Amino acid sequence: MLAHFKKNIDANFSFLIGKKLLIACSGGLDSVVLTHLIKQLNFEIALAHCNFSLRGKESDGDEMFVIDLAKKLEVPVFAETFATKKFAKEHKISTQMAARDLRYNWFAEILKNFKYHYLLTAHHLDDDLETFFINLSRGTGINGLTGIPKENKKIIRPLLNFSREDILKYAKANNLKWREDSSNKKADYLRNRLRLDVLPQFKKTSDSVLENFQKTQRHLQSTHNLVEDYIALIYNLVVSEGANSYKINIEKLKELPHSDALLYELLNGFGFTEWDDVSHLLNAQTGKQVFSKTHRLLKNRDELVLTEISDKNTSEEFLVSKEGTTSPINLNIEVAKSIGETEKNLIYVASEKLKFPLKLRKWRSGDSFQPFGMQGKKKLSKFFKDEKLSLIEKEKIWLLLSGDAIVWIIGLRMDDRFQVTEKTKEILKITVPNL
Template identity: 60%
Template sequence: MLQKFKEHLGTHFSFLKEKKILIACSGGVDSVVLSFLLKKSGFNIGLAHCNFSLRGKESDGDETFVIDWADKLSIPIFTETFDTKEFAKDHKFSTQMAARELRYHWFNEILKDFKYDYVATGHHADDDLETFFINLSRGSGLQGLTGIPDINETVIRPLLPFSRPEIVAFAEENTLKWREDSSNTSTDYLRNKLRHDVIPEYKNAVEGVLQNIQKTQKYLKDSQDLIEDYMALVYNLAVTENFDGYTLHIEKLQELPHTEAVLYQLLHPFGFTDWPVVSELLKAQSGKQVFSSTHRLLKDRNVLLLTKITSKERKQEILIKKSTKKIESPLQMELNPIDKIGYIDNSVIYVDEDKLQYPLKLRKWRKGDIFQPFGMKGKKKLSKFFKDEKLSLVAKEKLWVLCSDSEIIWIIGHRADERFKVTSKTTDILKITVKN
């Protein structure tokens, strides 16, 4: 197995040469064998062990074992103890999700602080098979059926071609010791139920099932690569990237075959799962929107606007005194008295300061707001102005207005008000600048 492992590294992980590798070591047979193989292959390695405080003395015993194992290998060891149940409670995570969050956050800290390049985990072919069935049972798309990636940013999984029986046999041949996690015997979790009850029966019923599914996943990955190439063309044709997200052009999407499948490929990376509702947006009225846990998809005329959900912007008014020269939030704004007017663009206005009533107010626009657009005699509702300007719903939500008492001075970034303009009678000019 050692020779096969070295050949696998040479073919798929040649970039690891001269790199420092941090091994996530639980003390189980997988991580013990992985650390042994990488050490024998001449790599610069260290171990990281998480004590999740979930199994009392057994968890402490795992930690002691891993420390002793690192000493035998003469390599660095990092350990950390977590109150996993408390973290899960505070963040409304499952215990498994809490452990994952804690683990990888800590691993990344070690990578940064101690100059390691990659984290290696002991995932193997049987883990991959279990993941395949879990995703299949949950209605996964193609990507979920291609299995666990062998490389995912800074996480590598060099044992994926090897089955658990191979790994155990290698450990026994080399008289390696390891720890068994008692929680792995419980069938309360879906993965363990598949591991102990379902997959063994499936292997008995179908000869060579592990190798055959590995072949299937290879074909699926090839298909996924083709889809990604096609989606790159679709993206260039039907998607525009904006400063605050993406615009999906509905007419362009509907010209393509299999529009719903295209929508899935475009949107599933952003956490959307309710595909019937998502596809209905194509024919919905403007203003209809669908949310994932991280993003919003909004129908606006002939486009779908995809934006990230951010924390709610402050709704209170920001008061600006006459002595104020600069504000940093929610916008970066500077207010400077000047002698004469200079350049003008959407980020700068000049007003007659004598016409202002302090404190000025910076706030979000409201329904019913009216102003007198610069250069016009009559007044106009902001809603009508936005319609004329063809502003999207998302763009309107982001707008701020600067006011003097109840009168709007400036729709920031768009149009100043005629009533505050500089004239030949102006004695004090105020330059107001907003930085993007």
């Protein structure tokens, strides 16, 4: 196996030569074999072990095993203990997802702080087959069936061409020792049920199951590459990019064959799972929206608008002194000798009509103002409708207030009550330079 492994490195991962490598080492069979193979090829390596505190003394034993292994191989070792269940509870995610987030965030810190070039993990061909069936059972597109990538930025998986049987034979032939994870024998998770019950029976159907699976993966990857090239052409036809959004032209998309499939490929990767709801947006009323954990897709007239969900608290208010403010937007206030032409990013107001400090906040339901040049008040919701602003555009609007009165809907309209007149004693020029 060592000769085949070296050949694989030379053919597919030659960029690793001469680099500092960090190996994710659990102490199990796969990561121990990967560590020995890489060490045999004289790479500069270090081991990184995560103790997730999920199996009591067994977890601590795994940690001590990896530390001892590093000593025997005379390589550096990093070990970290995590309160995984607490992290999962605080972030309202599964224990499995918590462990994944914790370890990869920690690995990234080590790579950055200690100048390691790549992280190596011990995923192998059987893991790839398990992932294929997991994705298949949950419903997926072609991307979910192409398997575990051999490279993902700084994460490298050089054992994906080798089966669990290959790895076990190498370990026994070289008298290697490793730790057995008792949780792998419990059918609590889908992956374990596949590993323990389903896939052993599936492999019995043919002696070349894994070999044929690899061929299928190559065919799927080629098809996926073809789809990606086509989607790149479609993207240029139907998608326009804004400062903080992507807009999909619905009519242009509908003119193309298989518009639902194209929409899936355009939005795949943004975390959406309810694809029927996404597809229904094509014919929905303006204002309908679908959410993923990270993004929002909004139907706005003849477009679908994709934006990232912001964590900012829109109820927060910022005080504005006579010197202006830079938080959350750069707002300048200065005395002017006379009024000039009012523009999108500047207004002139009567200083004596203002009560400092002013306030800066997002608009709220029920807000109203007296539009410049008009008598009587108008609700902002009605004003925004008249201006034909989308929901996303409305959410970006900031208000400048004096007390509870709106002075300026920044970038759109000032309030008539604060205009400069012949009786004005001091004129203030208020500007947002980068608007």
